[in-house]
Amino acid sequence: MSPGENLPPYLEVLNQEQRRAVLHTGKPLLILAGAGSGKTRVITTKIAWLIRERGLAPQSILAVTFTNKAAREMADRAKAIDERAASAMLRTFHSFGAWFLRRNGSLAGLDSGFVIYDDDDMIALLASIMKGVPKSEVKRIAYNISRAKDYFLSPDDPALAIIDSSQQFRALYAEYEKRLANIGNVDFGDLIKKPVEILRAEPAVAQRFRERFSVIMVDEYQDANVAQFALLKELTGPDTYVCVVGDDDQSIYRFRGAEVKNILQFPEQFSGTDIIRLESNYRSIAPILNAASSVVNHNRGRLGKTLRAERGGGKQPVLAFLPDQDEEAKFCAELIANSTKDNNRPAQWSDWAILYRTNAQSLGFETEFLRRGIPYRVVGSLKFYEREEIKDALALLSFLVNPRDEVAFRRVVNKPTRGLGTVTVDRIIEASMVQGDSLFDTAKKMTGVLSAKAQKGMTEFLKVIESGKKILEHPPTQTATAKKKTRSKRQESSGKDEQELAAGEGLSVCVTQIIIDSGIADYHVQQDEIMGNQRLNNLQELINAASLYAGTIEGLLEFLEHIELDRSLEDNSLAGKSAETENAGDINKVTLITFHNTKGLEFRRVIMTGLEQGLFPREDKKGEELEEERRLFYVGATRAMDELYMSSCAVRRIFGRTMPVEPSVFLREIDKGSLKIVGKAPRGVGSAWTPGSPSGKLYGSSHGRLSRTESNAEQVSGWRRGQRLFHDDYGYGSVMDVRDSSEGPVVKVMFETGKEVQFLSEHQGSAFEKISDD
DNA sequence: TAATCGATCTTTTTT
DNA sequence: AGATCGATTA
Numbered sequence: 001m002s003p004g005e006n007l008p009p010y011l012e013v014l015n016q017e018q019r020r021a022v023l024h025t026g027k028p029l030l031i032l033a034g035a036g037s038g039k040t041r042v043i044t045t046k047i048a049w050l051i052r053e054r055g056l057a058p059q060s061i062l063a064v065t066f067t068n069k070a071a072r073e074m075a076d077r078a079k080a081i082d083e084r085a086a087s088a089m090l091r092t093f094h095s096f097g098a099w100f101l102r103r104n105g106s107l108a109g110l111d112s113g114f115v116i117y118d119d120d121d122m123i124a125l126l127a128s129i130m131k132g133v134p135k136s137e138v139k140r141i142a143y144n145i146s147r148a149k150d151y152f153l154s155p156d157d158p159a160l161a162i163i164d165s166s167q168q169f170r171a172l173y174a175e176y177e178k179r180l181a182n183i184g185n186v187d188f189g190d191l192i193k194k195p196v197e198i199l200r201a202e203p204a205v206a207q208r209f210r211e212r213f214s215v216i217m218v219d220e221y222q223d224a225n226v227a228q229f230a231l232l233k234e235l236t237g238p239d240t241y242v243c244v245v246g247d248d249d250q251s252i253y254r255f256r257g258a259e260v261k262n263i264l265q266f267p268e269q270f271s272g273t274d275i276i277r278l279e280s281n282y283r284s285i286a287p288i289l290n291a292a293s294s295v296v297n298h299n300r301g302r303l304g305k306t307l308r309a310e311r312g313g314g315k316q317p318v319l320a321f322l323p324d325q326d327e328e329a330k331f332c333a334e335l336i337a338n339s340t341k342d343n344n345r346p347a348q349w350s351d352w353a354i355l356y357r358t359n360a361q362s363l364g365f366e367t368e369f370l371r372r373g374i375p376y377r378v379v380g381s382l383k384f385y386e387r388e389e390i391k392d393a394l395a396l397l398s399f400l401v402n403p404r405d406e407v408a409f410r411r412v413v414n415k416p417t418r419g420l421g422t423v424t425v426d427r428i429i430e431a432s433m434v435q436g437d438s439l440f441d442t443a444k445k446m447t448g449v450l451s452a453k454a455q456k457g458m459t460e461f462l463k464v465i466e467s468g469k470k471i472l473e474h475p476p477t478q479t480a481t482a483k484k485k486t487r488s489k490r491q492e493s494s495g496k497d498e499q500e501l502a503a504g505e506g507l508s509v510c511v512t513q514i515i516i517d518s519g520i521a522d523y524h525v526q527q528d529e530i531m532g533n534q535r536l537n538n539l540q541e542l543i544n545a546a547s548l549y550a551g552t553i554e555g556l557l558e559f560l561e562h563i564e565l566d567r568s569l570e571d572n573s574l575a576g577k578s579a580e581t582e583n584a585g586d587i588n589k590v591t592l593i594t595f596h597n598t599k600g601l602e603f604r605r606v607i608m609t610g611l612e613q614g615l616f617p618r619e620d621k622k623g624e625e626l627e628e629e630r631r632l633f634y635v636g637a638t639r640a641m642d643e644l645y646m647s648s649c650a651v652r653r654i655f656g657r658t659m660p661v662e663p664s665v666f667l668r669e670i671d672k673g674s675l676k677i678v679g680k681a682p683r684g685v686g687s688a689w690t691p692g693s694p695s696g697k698l699y700g701s702s703h704g705r706l707s708r709t710e711s712n713a714e715q716v717s718g719w720r721r722g723q724r725l726f727h728d729d730y731g732y733g734s735v736m737d738v739r740d741s742s743e744g745p746v747v748k749v750m751f752e753t754g755k756e757v758q759f760l761s762e763h764q765g766s767a768f769e770k771i772s773d774d
Numbered sequence: 775t776a777a778t779c780g781a782t783c784t785t786t787t788t789t
Numbered sequence: 790a791g792a793t794c795g796a797t798t799a
Contacts, residue, residue, distance in 0.1 A: 094789050135793065188789060256788065358786055421775050596787045618786065656790040
């Protein structure tokens with residue numbers, strides 16, 4: 001680009017490499033884009049530029065991402081540059097697959113009314129194949145089947161051995177596929193695998209798609225799996241322009257089949273590939289980028305790149321050593337609460353994100369924030385859809401759409417209790433498989449031969465389904481209040497006109513009616529007496545979400561697909577947010593999020609928590625898996641723009657036991673000089689801890705207990721109840737209890753601070769110093 | 775067949 | 790702490 005040339009403003013703002021990437025044409029392009037280097041801007045600008053300057057039909061552009069959030073952002077930003085980008089196909093891989101299969105699935109014997117099975121459904125189906133097998137084993141097989149599909153391996157593929165070489169696995173996989181085909185549904189893996197199979201088997205279809213899409217772009221390419229690569233290949237014709245964007249340092253989904261080879265070998269797979277590197281980081285200040293880079297530099301298997309921080313100066317990252325996870329929550333809360341006061345810029349709650357390795361860790365922060373009135377949102381926790389009442393309602397709706405769905409049938413046929421146990425249910429499912437009829441028809445025919453009790457129950461269930469069908473055929477007219485309620489819900493941007501919206505509200509009305517008629521609502525209200533009406537609220541939330549869809553079978557199908565593919569509907573139960581305030585209240589809140597979920601996001605201030613051996617990285621990680629954990633650390637750290645904090649606790653509750661833990665190895669990999677350390681580093685001399693008075697009275701002073709005969713655990717461990725002790729982190733305390741466990745004697749200690757800690761005597765006893773109790 | 779109890783495991787990350 | 794599994798009862 002010559003400097004004198006007049007560029008439109010949307011290109012003017014790009015740096016040289018970004019602009020080169022946008023203006024590139026003709027050959028396959030691999031963009032290696034470091035964290036914060038503006039890759040989304042490049043993709044969205046490229047889309048707009050292709051439409052604007054190259055006169056490309058928006059419909060001929062396909063851009064795929066991995067998350068719904070990324071897909072939405074891509075669409076929004078491209079549209080902001082050029083409205084016409086709205087007609088481009090910007091989707092996740094899976095949603096593209098579903099779209100493809102609704103239209104072309106019949107070529108693989110798939111009815112267009114299929115429902116998408118999630119992992120739980122998959123496990124449930126597999127469990128009915130593997131009767132009497134422990135659930136953990138069923139899960140393992142389900143996991144391996146998913147991986148097999150990620151690697152585009154069918155049950156008869158010799159290469160299946162790379163997943164599981166046993167004949168038994170092959171047979172189970174084959175049987176699972178047979179049952180799933182009989183039901184007529186698909187799982188997540190099928191959304192990629194089946195389209196590839198169709199494109200390979202049907203040259204005419206492949207030809208059609210290659211002509212339709214003249215440009216294909218893939219974001220986060222480092223996370224593509226083998227099947228997704230195959231899909232990309234099949235969609236690419238001789239004239240298709242292919243552009244993929246990725247960063248090998250941010251590959252964090254290997255466990256789910258992502259193949260870094262895809263990005264490393266892209267130039268070989270697509271001959272003549274040009275490579276453009278985006279190495280200017282505009283997001284993080286230099287000290288943060290330095291800390292992040294110093295960690296990921298410890299990885300061996302990487303392309304290697306030099307990311308330059310465009311933003312110098314700023315605060316050094318802070319590493320806090322804290323006693324336990326309650327203190328960690330407190331530390332975060334105070335950090336956040338104080339920052340909102342003393343800042344020249346009016347600090348926002350939404351500046352902050354708290355990152356953790358496992359979803360379970362969010363709870364401690366939620367409790368603390370709730371107590372202090374700090375507004376927060378939990379991103380990406382699937383909790384909402386894991387709730388019994390939601391699963392039940394969805395299963396009922398799924399069965400209405402597909403009366404062959406045995407997983408859904410099993411789940412709802414006896415809810416509420418209708419005297420239909422596993423014996424009856426199995427009988428009907430088997431008969432249906434033999435006769436080839438749907439479960440609904442089979443059940444109808446068989447009612448006569450069932451026991452009196454089962455007969456009555458089955459008749460009731462069939463009535464529920466029949467009336468559900470009727471409701472969808474003739475939607476009840478909605479009441480004025482229902483109309484008002486649904487009106488206030490988030491409205492799809494602009495496309496829907498008055499009439500469509502009105503039709504859409506129909507589904508809420510239908511779903512309400514169906515769920516009430518089925519007795520599921522009542523059933524859960526009764527189950528829920530102690531907890532108030534939370535379950536009913538959750539069902540209401542689900543019903544509200546249905547308001548955007550038509551009150552017909554087709555509308556219901558769309559609704560179910562949307563829910564399976566995008567589970568981002570947040571779980572509001574703890575935050576106590578009402579549906580009405582959702583939009584307005586969502587903006588200014590602290591974000592609680594897993595490391596994995598932060599990909600593609602950025603925050604002014606980030607706290608990375610739980611940086612302890614065993615938790616992050618997990619204990620069992622080594623080799624390539626450890627490198628993936630390290631990349632995950634890198635992803636987290638590079639989310640931070642202005643301030644980065646890290647916390648590591650001395651003890652953590654694991655399996656309900658409080659166990660001492662070591663700081664994460666990753667912390668040692670950061671240059672010492674570039675960190676500010678607060679709190680007492682573990683095993684340090686010169687403790688900053690001020691012990692309480694040793695002569696003060698002890699909690700539950702236990703002279704009486706001392707006179708008791710020693711238990712076996714006491715003899716083995718050498719600890720006795722009432723023994724006084726001192727610990728570097730906790731100060732003085734006394735042993736409250738010594739008991740046996742499967743791992744050996746466990747000692748429970750109550751400290752003068754009121755804190756209770758339990759430890760395994762054989763491993764950790766040395767950290768506690770016995771003191772005499774005169 | 776349903777519901778409950780206690781013992782005994784288990785704990786990532788997500789479309 | 791929570792899920793799961795088997796056994797036991799109404």
